[in-house]
Amino acid sequence: MLAPRRPTSRAGWTWSAALAAVLVVVPVAMLATSVLRPDTQLWRDQWRTRLPGELVDTTLLLVGVGAGSIVLGAGLAWLVSAYRFPGSRVFGWMLILPLAIPSYILGFLTLSTFGRTGPVQDQWRDWFGLDAWFPRIESVGGAVIAFTLVLYPYVYLLTRAALRDQAAGAYHAARILGAGPTEAARRVVFPLVRPAVAAGAAVVMMETLTDFATVQYFGVDTVSVGVFNIWRGQYDRDGASEIATLVLGFALLVIGLERVARGRARFGQSGGAGAGITARTLEGWRRWAATGVCGAVVFVAFIGPVLRLSAWAIAEQRSDRGTPLVDQYPEYLMNSLQIVVITVTICLVVAIVLANAQRFGNPAVTRLSSRAVAVGYAVPGPVVGIGVLLAMVAADDALEAIGLNLPGVVATGSLLVLAYAYAIRFLAPGLGAIESGIGQVSEEMTASARSLGATPLQTVRRVHVPLSRASIASAAVLVGVDALKELPIVLLLRPLGFDTLPVWVYDLASESRFQQAALPALSIIAVALVPVALLTRGLDRRV
Amino acid sequence: MHHSSHPNDVPPPRRRRPIGRRVALGALAAAAALVATSCGGGGDTLVVYSGRHYNIEAAFEQYTEETGVELEFLTGNDAELREKLAVEGDETPADVYITVDAGNLAAAAEQGLFQPLESDVLQSAIPAELSDSEGRWYGLTLRARTIVYNPDLLAADEVPTTYEELAEPEWDGRLCMRNASNVYQQSLVASLIAHHGEDEALRIVRGWADNAEIFSNDVLILEAINDGLCEVGVTNHYYLGRELDENPEFNVALAWANQDDRGVHVNISGGGVTAAADKPDEAQAFLEWLATDGQEVLVAGNHEYPANPDVPADPLIATEFGTLDDFVRDPLEATVFGALNPDAIRLMDEAGYG
Numbered sequence: 001m002l003a004p005r006r007p008t009s010r011a012g013w014t015w016s017a018a019l020a021a022v023l024v025v026v027p028v029a030m031l032a033t034s035v036l037r038p039d040t041q042l043w044r045d046q047w048r049t050r051l052p053g054e055l056v057d058t059t060l061l062l063v064g065v066g067a068g069s070i071v072l073g074a075g076l077a078w079l080v081s082a083y084r085f086p087g088s089r090v091f092g093w094m095l096i097l098p099l100a101i102p103s104y105i106l107g108f109l110t111l112s113t114f115g116r117t118g119p120v121q122d123q124w125r126d127w128f129g130l131d132a133w134f135p136r137i138e139s140v141g142g143a144v145i146a147f148t149l150v151l152y153p154y155v156y157l158l159t160r161a162a163l164r165d166q167a168a169g170a171y172h173a174a175r176i177l178g179a180g181p182t183e184a185a186r187r188v189v190f191p192l193v194r195p196a197v198a199a200g201a202a203v204v205m206m207e208t209l210t211d212f213a214t215v216q217y218f219g220v221d222t223v224s225v226g227v228f229n230i231w232r233g234q235y236d237r238d239g240a241s242e243i244a245t246l247v248l249g250f251a252l253l254v255i256g257l258e259r260v261a262r263g264r265a266r267f268g269q270s271g272g273a274g275a276g277i278t279a280r281t282l283e284g285w286r287r288w289a290a291t292g293v294c295g296a297v298v299f300v301a302f303i304g305p306v307l308r309l310s311a312w313a314i315a316e317q318r319s320d321r322g323t324p325l326v327d328q329y330p331e332y333l334m335n336s337l338q339i340v341v342i343t344v345t346i347c348l349v350v351a352i353v354l355a356n357a358q359r360f361g362n363p364a365v366t367r368l369s370s371r372a373v374a375v376g377y378a379v380p381g382p383v384v385g386i387g388v389l390l391a392m393v394a395a396d397d398a399l400e401a402i403g404l405n406l407p408g409v410v411a412t413g414s415l416l417v418l419a420y421a422y423a424i425r426f427l428a429p430g431l432g433a434i435e436s437g438i439g440q441v442s443e444e445m446t447a448s449a450r451s452l453g454a455t456p457l458q459t460v461r462r463v464h465v466p467l468s469r470a471s472i473a474s475a476a477v478l479v480g481v482d483a484l485k486e487l488p489i490v491l492l493l494r495p496l497g498f499d500t501l502p503v504w505v506y507d508l509a510s511e512s513r514f515q516q517a518a519l520p521a522l523s524i525i526a527v528a529l530v531p532v533a534l535l536t537r538g539l540d541r542r543v
Numbered sequence: 544m545h546h547s548s549h550p551n552d553v554p555p556p557r558r559r560r561p562i563g564r565r566v567a568l569g570a571l572a573a574a575a576a577l578v579a580t581s582c583g584g585g586g587d588t589l590v591v592y593s594g595r596h597y598n599i600e601a602a603f604e605q606y607t608e609e610t611g612v613e614l615e616f617l618t619g620n621d622a623e624l625r626e627k628l629a630v631e632g633d634e635t636p637a638d639v640y641i642t643v644d645a646g647n648l649a650a651a652a653e654q655g656l657f658q659p660l661e662s663d664v665l666q667s668a669i670p671a672e673l674s675d676s677e678g679r680w681y682g683l684t685l686r687a688r689t690i691v692y693n694p695d696l697l698a699a700d701e702v703p704t705t706y707e708e709l710a711e712p713e714w715d716g717r718l719c720m721r722n723a724s725n726v727y728q729q730s731l732v733a734s735l736i737a738h739h740g741e742d743e744a745l746r747i748v749r750g751w752a753d754n755a756e757i758f759s760n761d762v763l764i765l766e767a768i769n770d771g772l773c774e775v776g777v778t779n780h781y782y783l784g785r786e787l788d789e790n791p792e793f794n795v796a797l798a799w800a801n802q803d804d805r806g807v808h809v810n811i812s813g814g815g816v817t818a819a820a821d822k823p824d825e826a827q828a829f830l831e832w833l834a835t836d837g838q839e840v841l842v843a844g845n846h847e848y849p850a851n852p853d854v855p856a857d858p859l860i861a862t863e864f865g866t867l868d869d870f871v872r873d874p875l876e877a878t879v880f881g882a883l884n885p886d887a888i889r890l891m892d893e894a895g896y897g
Binding site for chain 1: 590596597615616617618619620622623626627630631632634636650722723724726729756757758759760761762763766767769770771772782884885887888889892893895897
């Protein structure tokens with residue numbers, strides 16, 4: 001039992017990681033084969049007309065949302081971690097809540113509240129006249145605000161965890177050595193949480209980049225919108241996938257920026273959680289300012305939208321027509337939960353394998369595999385959807401060729417296919433969280449377990465997984481919330497009759513029946529609150 | 544805070560079992576769920592892909608009640624469902640594809656996704672100009688894209704009468720229009736290309752781009768006109784019907800465009816039997832019902848015009864806007880619109896139309 005083992009790479013882990021990467025990359029790549037023989041006329045037309053504008057809008061949007069989320073997310077995380085002020089504990093978890101609101105819902109809410117024809121501008125014009133100036137909401141600026149408000153919690157969450165787990169000790173040491181709180185924050189804390197902030201901002205920017213529906217409410221033409229115009233309107237799938245390489249290019253840029261911002265930092269504090277920063281009590285006007293800032297963010301990003309949706313939903317229920325399909329609500333809910341559970345299960349298992357394969361398998365292959373699976377997160381949902389369809393049909397043909405006929409099941413409309421596409425799309429954020437968890441388990445600990453005779457699998461089960469439980473839980477929540485809100489893929493790949501809550505919202509919103517969509521929108525938010533609340537409890541318990 | 548780097552810190556064995564068991568249970572439940580739901584489709588039911596969302600459930604329920612035929616349906620984006628049909632090929636479970644926009648229908652026919660039908664019922668119910676010449680698809684409802692205006696700001700004789708007029712400099716800052724990624728806007732521009740040729744169409748769309756504030760949906764355009772933010776705009780007629788239904792005081796009126804020449808631009812929703820349908824006869828029967836007895840429930844509450852001329856329009860639009868006999872329609876050449884749709888998008892890009 002105690003015979004020393006050489007830490008050689010295990011073929012099983014290497015192959016598993018490579019297989020996972022292939023399964024993720026192939027469907028997306030199938031769509032992109034046309035890139036090898038580009039349509040030069042299309043590119044010329046696009047360059048001459050809309051592409052420059054799209055590149056500018058995409059860049060402005062990404063920079064704006066990235067910067068906004070960093071300021072809001074990291075700033076608020078520092079505020080609630082390092083200071084005590086009226087309501088600071090409550091705000092600690094309330095600031096996560098906007099994560100539960102899908103951006104497409106906040107998009108139409110923002111527009112119908114603050115937009116040109118919304119009540120706010122109506123009142124403004126009543127007061128100051130028809131031509132009174134008002135900042136234009138239907139703009140890149142408006143989109144930046146809406147996206148920032150729903151996405152900053154990613155940065156907030158990761159930064160808080162980093163502050164608690166990694167930065168607290170260093171901060172206290174700096175303070176004891178005589179640094180003032182601001183200096184300690186700037187010189188010690190900031191470098192330590194930088195990787196977490198960068199990782200959060202990268203997630204935020206990816207979500208923004210691959211959106212093509214919410215931006216259109218704001219009249220913002222991003223590269224993703226361009227892809228859809230060519231695909232849906234010009235009936236040109238090949239051309240669309242060629243332009244989609246630009247989306248991929250932006251994604252690579254974001255990933256590259258994240259690596260640079262993260263630097264060489266690897267501050268895995270070996271072993272369990274830190275004790276957190278001891279919060280200082282704010283005095284005087286500052287305490288109320290802190291309360292005010294947190295309260296304003298929670299109100300604008302969560303309470304306000306929920307109140308407005310509730311008002312709409314109540315009005316609809318009271319009207320004689322009522323909310324359509326409300327009797328099928330339990331079914332939609334169950335379907336949503338089902339696909340979320342399946343997706344989370346698949347993503348966690350695959351992400352745990354991928355993260356551990358980097359310790360046990362061939363380093364080059366496993367690292368490449370882990371990077372490659374990011375591709376599903378780096379292209380818009382429908383691109384993944386169509387890619388999976390193509391791959392399934394190819395698989396079906398291949399099976400038929402060897403005499404195995406599975407009509408309909410492989411090709412289309414099975415829940416397995418839907419879950420596969422979801423997993424492709426959301427594996428990356430889950431893997432990110434789990435990698436950071438496993439990363440905090442020191443190499444020495446792995447080596448100790450191995451030298452005591454544990455196989456890699458036993459090491460994973462007995463050491464790595466238990467020690468990174470918190471990260472696995474965060475991964476589950478991130479993937480689960482994303483899967484719950486997911487819209488374009490479910491439209492394309494769901495089995496017949498398998499309608500989910502977002503499909504219900506889509507059916508109404510696509511006919512501009514936004515008020516009728518209020519009830520289904522509220523229920524998505526309500527369901528998303530469950531994992532968010534669980535995560536919050538976990539965060540608080542560990543503080 | 545403790546630093547731990549020796550194996551004593553490994554949690555005791557009791558902790559890890561439940562995790563493993565929970566994962567196993569979860570996986571089992573997931574597998575069971577997969578098996579349970581992957582057998583959908585097939586059977587005796589008729590399968591419909593629909594790019595039309597509103598009120599189709601009511602129509603489908605009524606059909607099942609009347610005939611006992613069970614229907615399963617999948618809603619989605621019109622163009623993406625067409626793409627799905629194309630990729631699925633022979634394996635598709637869909638027997639019927641219903642969608643909005645003539646261009647989409649024509650594109651589906653072009654891709655060989657429909658089968659030609661020989662149906663006396665359909666041919667007599669749906670006018671020839673609203674269906675495919677080879678009988679591959681049939682229009683079911685009609686939506687007109689026309690000029691709407693604020694009657695407080697514009698007297699009836701000041702209202703522009705044509706789409707072309709809206710490009711004149713006098714409408715600068717007074718016009719509200721729809722964004723270029725919208726399929727109805729695209730088919731309107733395709734009709735301009737069909738009638739005027741590329742150069743003239745480009746001039747008109749440039750004029751619109753100069754004059755107009757662009758909105759991301761028709762309801763917002765109507766609200767903006769109602770609020771007096773713009774005087775005139777172009778929307779589908781049924782959105783105005785819906786607003787008037789909810790609020791009879793809604794301060795927007797409708798003018799049928801281009802009545803002295805080719806007529807107002809109309810688009811359709813329609814459908815056909817898929818080329819790979821397992822139950823083509825039942826699918827055809829369903830389509831025949833939608834074109835006849837099903838027309839009323841199909842347009843109910845949505846204020847579209849029924850494509851079948853024997854079916855009366857709903858009372859609200861009949862009184863407010865008139866019936867199909869009361870205005871001149873631009874003869875719909877779906878195949879042409881379908882073919883010109885990509886050009887329309889390029890042209891709007893070229894014109895800098897948002």
